[in-house]
Amino acid sequence: MAISSTPVERERFADLSNAHKTNMFLAQHLNRQVKRFFADWEEGNIDMTDLREAISFWFMNSELRTAFLNVLDLAEKYPNGMPQQIGGRRGKIVLVSVSPLTSGIFRRELRKHLFNDFSQRFQNMGEVLSMLAWLVGEDRGGSPSESLRSATDILGL
Amino acid sequence: MPFKEPDKEPVIGKSSWDRPGSTLPFLGQRIERVRSGIESLARDEKLGGLPSRERNARVKMLRTSMQLIKRQTLSFAYNRGVANELSEKYDKITMRSRRLKKKKSRRAARNYWLKETLGLSDEWLEEWHLLTDVESAPYDMTEDLWRNVVVEAKEEYLKKARASAPVEALDGIDAFDAGLAELEDENDLEDDDGDLIDTR
Numbered sequence: 001m002a003i004s005s006t007p008v009e010r011e012r013f014a015d016l017s018n019a020h021k022t023n024m025f026l027a028q029h030l031n032r033q034v035k036r037f038f039a040d041w042e043e044g045n046i047d048m049t050d051l052r053e054a055i056s057f058w059f060m061n062s063e064l065r066t067a068f069l070n071v072l073d074l075a076e077k078y079p080n081g082m083p084q085q086i087g088g089r090r091g092k093i094v095l096v097s098v099s100p101l102t103s104g105i106f107r108r109e110l111r112k113h114l115f116n117d118f119s120q121r122f123q124n125m126g127e128v129l130s131m132l133a134w135l136v137g138e139d140r141g142g143s144p145s146e147s148l149r150s151a152t153d154i155l156g157l
Numbered sequence: 158m159p160f161k162e163p164d165k166e167p168v169i170g171k172s173s174w175d176r177p178g179s180t181l182p183f184l185g186q187r188i189e190r191v192r193s194g195i196e197s198l199a200r201d202e203k204l205g206g207l208p209s210r211e212r213n214a215r216v217k218m219l220r221t222s223m224q225l226i227k228r229q230t231l232s233f234a235y236n237r238g239v240a241n242e243l244s245e246k247y248d249k250i251t252m253r254s255r256r257l258k259k260k261k262s263r264r265a266a267r268n269y270w271l272k273e274t275l276g277l278s279d280e281w282l283e284e285w286h287l288l289t290d291v292e293s294a295p296y297d298m299t300e301d302l303w304r305n306v307v308v309e310a311k312e313e314y315l316k317k318a319r320a321s322a323p324v325e326a327l328d329g330i331d332a333f334d335a336g337l338a339e340l341e342d343e344n345d346l347e348d349d350d351g352d353l354i355d356t357r
Contacts, residue, residue, distance in 0.1 A: 067298035074303050084311055086318075096310045105309045109302060 026132040027122065034058070034118075038111060041101070048072065048101065055110070058135070060121050064113050075100050184229050191222050192275050199284035216289055223275075230274060250274060263301055 037054055040046050052072055059065035081095030100106040198215050230247040250273045258266035271277050277285065 063298065067302060070299040071302050071306060074299075075306070082307065082310070084307075084314075086311070086314070094314065096307075096314045098307055098310045100306060103306045103309055105305045106302065109305075 023132060026135075030118070030132065030135055034114065038107070041107060044101075046101070048076065048099075051101065058114060059117055061113075061117050064117060068110060068113075071106065072100060074098075184226065187222060187226055187229075188275055191219055191226065192277060192281075194219050194222070195275075195277065195285050196281055199281065220289075226274065227270075247274075 037046070037050075041051075052069065055065060055068045055072070059068070075098050078095075078098055082098045083093050084096045085091050086094050194215070198212070198219070231251060250270065253273075254266045254270045257269050268282060271282055271285070272279075
């Protein structure tokens with residue numbers, strides 16, 4: 001995927017050091033990637049594999065990653081719906097879809113925790129270029145180093 | 158002050174109800190020990206930190222003790238027929254804690270229980286969470302998230318059922334909501350400490 005920087009981005013990063021420029025650029029690119037992921041999700045264009053991959057890949061906090069992956073594992077136990085009794089003890093048993101792909105609450109929680117995770121990554125721990133470049137990578141094919149190269153090419157570094 | 162478990166198990170169950178108040182001194186003593194145990198643990202942790210092994214052992218002991226307190230207070234709460242202040246008090250705490258767990262979160266319910274039963278102040282409550290959050294977070298998070306996903310799925314199902322039901326069937330669908338609440342109770346196998354099975 002071709003990486004492009006806008007004039008606004010170039011202007012915004014003009015006063016920063018080269019490392020900072022690349023860092024900011026990659027962070028912004030990551031932001032776009034995550035936004036696109038959630039947009040695709042809302043349009044119904046992702047599947048469980050994509051979701052699992054994103055959770056495994058993006059979370060720095062291993063506890064959060066484990067928790068979200070656990071929920072995916074639980075949901076996958078009920079591909080045809082989870083049997084639930086509706087209408088009290090004598091109610092009927094129905095199959096209720098518990099897929100995280102269709103769950104608004106799961107999507108909101110994931111979004112919230114990803115945002116927190118990224119914020120923490122950038123604010124408290126700092127972020128090295130190699131790590132960011134790895135995270136951003138290329139959307140389809142290509143290696144992180146190519147991504148970083150193309151990023152630095154575009155920024156004229 | 159190092160925390161120490163009481164040496165003798167309290168008498169729990171119907172026999173204790175034949176002797177009203179017989180478990181009260183023991184419960185009060187245990188509550189006091191847990192509270193001071195939390196406070197001393199938090200204080201030691203602040204004063205330069207404890208080796209993780211010792212800290213975990215003390216947290217584990219405190220949790221075990223809390224479970225015993227929970228069991229005792231539940232035995233009071235479940236005996237609503239016995240008209241005394243303690244029964245009313247713990248019945249109220251148990252009910253409110255369950256409501257919070259359902260309506261808000263497991264954490265809110267736990268906070269409420271800790272505050273009301275142990276008499277922990279906000280400050281010590283925060284200290285307790287700081288000491289224990291690291292190890293309990295993944296489990297709590299998974300369970301809360303999964304519970305929310307399932308409850309949402311049920312609600313979606315009911316919405317669809319309500320939307321597609323003929324007018325004359327709508328009365329019956331109202332029972333679904335009651336059933337939903339009941340189901341949550343039935344599935345509620347763990348209490349606020351996460352370990353005890355609710356046998357009511």
